[in-house]
Amino acid sequence: MIRVDAPGTAPGRVLARPPSLLVTGLRLPEVRWAGAALVLFLLGWGLQLAGAPAPVWWALYLACYATGGWEPALAGLRALKDRTLDVDLLMIVAAIAAASIGQVFDGALLIVIFATSGALEVIVTQRTADSVNSLLNLAPEQAALLREDGGTVTVASRELVPGQRILVRPGERVGGDGTVVEGTSEVDQQAITGESVPVLREVGDEVLSGTVNGTGTLTVEITRPASASVIARIVALVEEASETKAKTQLFIEKVEQTYSVGVVVATLLVLAVPMAFFGHGFEEALLRAIVFMIVASPCAVVLSTMPPLLASIANAGRHGVLVKSATVMEAIGRTSVVAFDKTGTLTEGAPEVTAVDAAAGHGEDEVLALAAAVEHYSEHPLGRAIVRAAAERGLPAGGAEDFRALPGRGVTGRVGGRTVTVERADAGPAAAGTRVAVRDGDERVGMITLVDRLRPDAPEAVRELTALTGSPAVLLTGDNAAVAATVAERTGIGAVHAALMPEDKVTAVQRLQARGERVLLVGDGVNDAPALAAADTGAAMGRRGSDLALDTSDVIIVRDELGALAKLVRLSRRARRYVIANLAIAATVITVLVTWDLVATLPLALAVAGHEGSTVLVALNGARLLRRSAWNT
Incomplete structure (x- = not known):
């Protein structure tokens, strides 16, 4: 049974102000600092393996500390000023402690991991902001305003106000949202509504800013100011969804405040209690405290999480699917329902x-x-x-x-x-x-x-994803109800929402989320971008996808192979199992070494060996997801 919901095309929320652009003041120097830290680390590692004198590669590692660690350290100190602790600061302290006992390589590796992840987040955010800005170019900068004497004068489209009339000649973009008062033509609305063919527009019909007029000449009476046009609402919806979308956090991010405070407090106690109650000297107590911080630091915990997810990202990339972050890869496996756009996604467009x-x-x-x-x-x-x-x-x-x-x-x-x-x-x-x-x-x-x-692989892709999630797939389209129902029947989709404007797609996604669903939305157009941002995970078609859809999405299906989605969900779930196993290993090793250090004397060499051994073990376990079989099973 296919359920069809075809609301009208109500204009929805009207902005009281022109939309602000998504993000301003991005710190692109972060990217340069992270790149410099990575280069210094690789140079130091290479010289160390080549047997160069220790002072040479030590100097490179310390330079890596400085370039990659100064910003996390500054952020950590600012957080400390606000009476909070985070893992970034703990990582810096642990890296310095590691260097103080000769383990400078391990400290530099932590610095590089944190600096690189921060830089990647900045790059993705900047690309999204740039793409939102470019969306405004869909609307023409100028329009032909009709004068009372029948002539026209060229004005800026952003200055048009309701009640004014503009002339839209063949092949031109419509300068503002309005109603046709004279003329007949076909208008290509695919970029805004997703309709696969141009639609007939005659007297009394609504036309949208940025859509392309066909062969006829239209006289359009403006009904909304530029700040309230459909394009402006798309920009605002992307902005709003990007700001309010709950960030999927990795395990360490969820517990970082509690864990960081606990490690700092415990380290101070390990330093102070033996001197106060057991007569230990400062140097002896300090060494025990340093050992404690080394074995209690979350290096293995961090590497329990990142290698499986990064290996999964690399594996997916080899098979034509780009996942933009580890948090996205982690979230994909929790998908409970998949929603599809129609034109350009399930169909060829x-x-x-x-x-x-x-x-x-x-x-x-x-x-x-x-x-x-x-x-x-x-x-x-x-x-x-x-x-x-x-x-x-x-x-x-x-x-x-x-x-x-x-x-x-x-x-x-x-x-x-x-x-x-x-x-x-x-x-x-x-x-x-x-x-x-x-x-x-x-x-x-x-x-x-x-x-x-219809895309040849669409029915099988829908079937596999429905079986994986246990929920019928959903179709969200701007096309009419009859077309949508036919596509749903041919692909096996169970629920259809047709004749949707971009804001209606966001509402549909939010309704699914309100039911407790974790939504994976697949789309390709400008009109899909707000819903891609609002969904728990947004996936864009790589070949046909608009710049805004590609940059707003969390996943890009480079070859437009819908069958890759089910494999991606399986891979994410497998990565999650690896993460849980790694965390169990790391937690066990940390517990054993911390207990040993507290109740007896844990030799420094053994502490380092146990800590680093667990770190290597979980990293190698995660790297197993690089194998080709991990994608195909």
């Missing part, structure tokens, strides 16, 4: 001819050949699909004479002395697609049906 119905006395090839001849010079997606279908059948490819576009209707021309017209027809029995009538003069010689081509 390009119409194809599926049926040619010839009238009595005419053949299918004749009908298709006549239509293709007239559409030969057309740039309309339906026209290109007809020409392509004729070529696939090997039909003559010549163009018509006296070609002329009929705004809002179709095209006409002369083919072999016959006046042939191709125009939109009533939906009729092909309501799930688009039908065009082919006429020879006044006689209808046939009908051609076109539908948006």
Whole structure:
């Protein structure tokens, strides 16, 4: 049973101010500092392995400390000023303590891990901000404002106010949200609503800023200021969702405050209690405290989490799926329901001819050949699909004479002395697609049906994801209910929400989340970006995806292979199992070494060996996810 929900296209929330852009003042120097720290670390490690004098590689490691650690240290000190502790500061202290007992390599490795993860977060945030900014370019900077005398004057689109009228010529972008008061044309709204073919717009119909006018001329009365246009609302929705979306935290981030305070307090006690009550000297107590901090530091805990997730990211990348962070990889495995956009995601986003119905006395090839001849010079997606279908059948490819576009209707021309017209027809029995009538003069010689081509792997991908999550997949589309229901039936999707504007998609995602679902949304267009940001995980189609969708999403499916999603979910779940196993190993080793240090004398060499051994063990265990079999099972 397919449930279809087709709300109207209500304008939704109107902004009281122009939307601010997503992020300002990003600290791009973080990226340079992290890169410098990584280079210094690799140089030091290489010279150490090559047997260079110790002072040389020590100097490089210490330079790595300085370049990669000064900012986390400063952030930690600021947090300390606010009476909070975080793992960043604890890592700096642990790295310094490691260097003080000769383990400078381990300290430098921690510095590089933290600096690099921070830099990657900055890069992703900056790209998203840049893409949101570029979204505003969809709306033209200028519009032709109609004067009372019938002339026009060019004005800035952002200055248009409700009640003013603009002239939109063929091929131009609409300068503002409004209503058609004169003229007929087809308008390409795919970037905003996701509709796969241009839609007819005539007197009384709404048009949206940034959409592309077809062959007719439209007079549009502005109904919303630029700050309240659909494009402005998309920008605001992406901004709002990015700011309020709950950050998926790694284990260490969830407990860092408690753990950090506990380690600091315990280290001070290990230093003070033996001197106060057992007569130990300062040097002896200090050595015990340093050993305690080394064995209690969360190095193994951090590496319990990161290597499995980073290895999974690398493995997915080899198979054409880019996951933007470890937190995203961790979150994917907790997906409980998958939602899909239609156009460009489940479908190719390009119409194809599926049926040619010839009238009595005419053949299918004749009908298709006549239509293709007239559409030969057309740039309309339906026209290109007809020409392509004729070529696939090997039909003559010549163009018509006296070609002329009929705004809002179709095209006409002369083919072999016959006046042939191709125009939109009533939906009729092909309501799930688009039908065009082919006429020879006044006689209808046939009908051609076109539908948006379904991706071949879509049904299997939906089936696998439904089995993995245990919940029916959901379709969120701006297309009409009939088309949406047909696609859902062909792919096995259980719930459909049709005729959605971008804000409606966000609302649909939020309703699923309110039920306790963890939503993975798959989309490709500008209109999907707010919902991609609002979903627990957003995945964008790499080949067709808009810049905004690619940069707002958490995952990019580079080759547009929907089948990769189920493998990604399985890989994430496997990585999570590895993380849990690693944490158990790390916690056991830390507990044993800390207890030993407290109740007896733990030799420094053994402390370092045990601590580093557990760190290496969990790192190697996580690296197993690099194997090809981890992706395919």
